[in-house]
Amino acid sequence: MHREIKFRGRSIDTKEWVYGFLYINSNDGRTFVLVDGDLTEDFTAVVVIPETIGQYIGLKDKNGKEIYEEDIFCHPNAPKYKYVVEWEDGGFSIFIEDTGFKHNYIEVIGNIHENPELISW
Structure with a gap:
């Protein structure tokens, strides 16, 4: 592969x-x-x-947009929550609570450098 x-x-x-x-x-x-x-x-x-450097994680969102480290996305099962792709312990981490995460259902809506207002922490 x-x-x-x-x-x-x-x-x-x-x-x-x-x-x-x-x-x-x-x-x-x-x-x-x-x-x-x-x-x-x-x-x-x-x-x-x-x-601003971020690595491509090898997946695309539901619109075919490449997903990069530090992208912000939402998931249709939890639209009010925003999530950030992070590098952690030698791999990319995306934590979504009880949503049945599948990358082809998410939508990238920005990144932490251009859209910091999308995340609340």
Whole structure:
């Protein structure tokens, strides 16, 4: 089974989200997302805000939108509650109480960087 490994981060210059490979320069600590190719082809290195880096968890929501670490979503069985995808103990964690979680039923409604008002903690 193939698992797609990719990351997203917000560009320091444009504040737009960029998607691709993660690279951290060991000399100066700058964080990049390498987009438009792979490490063997031509790519563009975009400097990103380190705190905004999130990994793709390999699943899509009910609308086909990729789910990333630190995304906020709701579930139709508990629409008033919001949940955040987090990295914990070597894996992605999504805790939903007694809702029968299935990723193809959830809907990503934002992320903690652009929509902090969606979460109450």
